[in-house]
Amino acid sequence: MLDWTDRHCRFFLRQLSRHCLLYTEMVTGAAILRGDPDWLLRFSPAEHPVALQLGGSDPQALATAARIGAGYGYDEINLNVGCPSDRVRSGRFGACLMAEPELVAECVAAMIASADLPVTVKTRIGIDSQDTYEFLQQLLEHVTAAGCGTVIIHARKAILGGLSPKENRTIPPLQYTTVYRVKQDFPELEVILNGGVTELSAAATHLEAVDGVMLGRAAYHNPYILTGVDARFFGATRQPPSRATVIHRMLPYIETELNAGTALKHITRHMLGLYHGVPGARAWRRHLSQHATASNAGVEVIEAALDAVHSLTAPVNPEPATRVGHG
Ligand SMILES: Cc1cc2nc3c(=O)[nH]c(=O)nc-3n(C[C@H](O)[C@H](O)[C@H](O)COP(=O)(O)O)c2cc1C
Incomplete structure (x- = not known):
């Protein structure tokens, strides 16, 4: 999460759960290529497992950024196809890419070829009036054909004209059944549900229908919730830390x-x-x-x-x- 899950945040969250997968803030491929990669990418080995999230739509730039990220030791490279901010749209990446499934697939294939790591995609269930199940399905068909084995789906669509990023995390209604349906239709695909989950009991309910749950704001605002994750979902027997x-x-x-x-x-x-x-x-x-x-x-x-x-x-x-x- 931009401005939130920097390396200090992740180190802190790792003290609360040994097993949950942590994600970086979104970093653009261009920033890695033109900026200071060490500043953007270095992290403590104690943070593992940790995924690097990239933003962008230039397959070659993303491929190079993914390879550099792999060199830093990340466990997964994730492509952002869900961020609705104007700044992101003007750069032609984030949620607007849902409308360009061939390009997203090209990016995924280039990243897989370049980085010897799992490449995953985080997306929404739709954008603006392009909010049918078939629209989402088409994107998923493309990315799975390109080699993506895991998708994280924020279970609400993004409204690209008129809503701020913050409003885009609350106003479009959550539609968990759409994510459940994805799992039914793509049984080989690892499907991670995201959006509005604030309790581990709710995560457990979703896990009856999908493979994983991603917590965003709840993990940041109420991080101690993560101390329940290892015992409940990973079979750990150690007492959670006070x-x-x-x-x-x-x-x-x-x-x-x-x-x-x-x-x-x-x-x-x-x-x-x-x-x-x-x-x-x-x-x-x-x-x-x-x-x-x-x-x-x-x-x-x-x-x-x-x-x-x-x-x-x-x-x-x-x-x-x-x-x-x-x-
Ligand atoms: C401050 C903030 C920054 C975010 N930055 C990103 C980001 O960089 N990449 C991303 O995929 N999602 C980002 N998100 C969206 C979250 O990952 C998540 O999809 C969204 O908040 C819904 O999940 P939640 O209800 O569990 O928070 C951000 C959310 C917040 C609140």
Whole structure:
């Protein structure tokens, strides 16, 4: 997610789930070719498994970008055919490409030939008035013929004229049954459903009909939800980490990043939602927001934020442990 799932965010999310697949922000093929690939692509080995999402419609540029991405060690290359922003449309990529299935297939084939990695596609269920099932089906036929084995489908169409990207994530109605139908019609294709999933119980329900579920905003705003993923969907038996453990696991990373010149706020902004929905949420957010922005802010800010939460949530008169469960 643009501006959200940068490498600091992904490192943080990885402390919450060992198994979920993380995605980069969308990076355009042109940016990788003309910009500073190291700045755009480097990431911590601790983030694995992680997919690089590319945007663009020039098969050769995407092929080169995919090869460079593979060299950085990404586990998957994903092509964005779902982003509705004007900026993206003027560059002829994102959701508007749904109307050019041959070109999308050409891009996919070129990326597969160039990078020795799975190439996946993220798309919508339609665009504007091109919102029939057959329209989506045509795109999927092309990309599967080109060698794409996994699609992530945001279960709402995109309105390319008139709605902002934000509105395009809420206003067009979610149509999960369309994604379920894709799985029925393309049984060999790995189908990942996306859009509006905020609880793991809802993800479990979708998994009766599709192969995977992608969480976007919920994972960012309420990241602790990810601690349930490994046991529920990957058979892990380890206890999920507490919030305090997650924070302590972040500290060595943050120290290293601060020493390398990263500002604390660039990391802590992704951690603001950690206490979402539980006592201490406001104290945590407030402390970080107020103190992590100082130019010399260090890990002591995080430790103090944690103290602020715990001073609020520690029981005043804890019950003796021997009495737990009696009566
Ligand atoms: C701030 C923000 C940035 C996003 N950037 C991208 C992006 O770069 N690539 C992409 O495929 N989707 C992007 N999305 C869309 C999400 O991946 C997802 O499809 C959408 O939010 C619906 O899923 P959700 O309801 O679980 O959030 C972005 C969403 C948000 C909120």
